[in-house]
Amino acid sequence: MATTWAYNRSPAFLDTPIHGPAATRTIRPPPGASAARSVSYTKRFEADDFAKVTATLGASVQGKKGHTTALGGKERFDFNSAYSFALPGSRTHHLATDGKANLWSLSGSQHLDVHGSEEIEYTAPEREFRPGTSHRMTLGSAVHSPLMHEQTGVFREGNRLKAFVPLFSDGRGNVGQSWYSSAKTTLHQGTTKIGEVDNTPETWKSYAVGADDAEYTLATSATRDRTVSEVGTRIDGSWTFRSAKPPTDGQTRTGLSTVRFGAQVDLDGTVAADRTVTFPVTVQGPAAGAGLKSLAVSVSYDGGTTWQQTPVAKGKITVKNPARGQTVALRGEVADTRGGKASVTVYDAYRGK
CATH class of the missing domain: 2.60.40.10 (Immunoglobulins)
Known part of the structure; x- marks a missing residue:
């Protein structure tokens, strides 16, 4: 089972993506930001700063592949599972919480072809994940039908x-x-x-x-x-x-x-x-x-x-x-x-x- 480490802190963005439970991440301000308002800092993430989420993606057609994605933060950064995987299948995402509850959403996509084009996508509601917690989530299971909530x-x-x-x-x-x-x-x-x-x-x-x-x-x-x-x-x-x-x-x-x-x-x-x-x-x-x-x-x-x-x-x-x-x-x-x-x-x- 592959693992994705997702780092998220706003408002800023990564110079380069860094992976690992105790990685150091350096953040720089967006291009064009005022120097007087610009802040640079380095954050070292330890394993306990993450919430562990295992996302399982279903599929009713044999031979399908797909990927899962974590979406988080004010800028809605997205972190895909590194490689597509056979469906049904699972991937584990470690979601940075920075020592407190952070909002994340996970989605799962079934691929149309080897290029990763999506033919079905399921998106879970955004929710809080707390540091040091473990969760399981299932996407794509039947029965498929219309869904109603405050945005539909x-x-x-x-x-x-x-x-x-x-x-x-x-x-x-x-x-x-x-x-x-x-x-x-x-x-x-x-x-x-x-x-x-x-x-x-x-x-x-x-x-x-x-x-x-x-x-x-x-x-x-x-x-x-x-x-x-x-x-x-x-x-x-x-x-x-x-x-x-x-x-x-x-x-x-x-x-x-x-x-x-x-x-x-x-x-x-x-x-x-x-x-x-x-x-x-x-x-x-x-x-x-x-x-x-x-x-x-x-x-x-x-x-x-x-x-x-x-x-x-x-x-x-x-x-x-x-x-x-x-x-x-x-x-x-x-x-x-x-x-x-x-x-x-x-x-x-x-x-x-």
């Missing part, structure tokens, strides 16, 4: 709407972005189509709308080739919400709901064939918690031709895993107490082995 949803500025919904986020709650072979996203006001693009709702495409309060539906469908991923090969989503021109000139956000499936899936996208399992179903967005009006979950074993509704009991569902070499599709439909609705369907959510 529908955004309105004046009479324009735009959306950001990361469709291919992983099962651990890390934002995912992926190559896809085809996609279509539409926005309707009532039954009238406002716009249509051949992209996922991650491109910040904006649509002109009327000023009055109205009901809108954002719908998307994206398909990716099995050479990119053998799970989450197609994801459909639909979100119904209300919007009106805001009273101020600033940007406002409308949160959208989604359903997340907490199945325990191996790093290669597989589960034990034919086994009956129980796993949590989580609602995010306005329908979460006290905002939930209704939730329905369905399962398909024939690629979405027929569906079986599955009862949700205490936030969990019980289903039978697909047969060896077969897959299962999952669908969640949710409504909130304010009239919003959402539907999410994940085809080839995971495979039986």
Whole structure:
């Protein structure tokens, strides 16, 4: 298992990269900085100044390679694992904390080719890492589906709407972005189509709308080739919400709901064939918690031709895993107490082995 030592202290940058648990790092001010305000110093990092993070990156297609990256500091310095590695696989990053908690984020990328071009990337939320601590992190595991948090949803500025919904986020709650072979996203006001693009709702495409309060539906469908991923090969989503021109000139956000499936899936996208399992179903967005009006979950074993509704009991569902070499599709439909609705369907959510 390879190791990366990541040094970070701002505001300054490295003369040259230095690696090692007790390395000395000399920092100089950025070019053009005022001499009166310039400060040079040398910092010797000891092993206890680092947080140890082992990042494991999954992949459902055999023969794939990838890398992991640590991002930290005000300047968002990034430190890649030195070499690509076979997936699924792990790399250990030692993140400098300078004797106190520092903010870092880790990401993992699956490569398209030998040149390291990325076809899938997962990014974990930024968090504090403290000196002398050890952590494990998993990126890229199924079930892949839309993720909702304070930076996703529908955004309105004046009479324009735009959306950001990361469709291919992983099962651990890390934002995912992926190559896809085809996609279509539409926005309707009532039954009238406002716009249509051949992209996922991650491109910040904006649509002109009327000023009055109205009901809108954002719908998307994206398909990716099995050479990119053998799970989450197609994801459909639909979100119904209300919007009106805001009273101020600033940007406002409308949160959208989604359903997340907490199945325990191996790093290669597989589960034990034919086994009956129980796993949590989580609602995010306005329908979460006290905002939930209704939730329905369905399962398909024939690629979405027929569906079986599955009862949700205490936030969990019980289903039978697909047969060896077969897959299962999952669908969640949710409504909130304010009239919003959402539907999410994940085809080839995971495979039986």
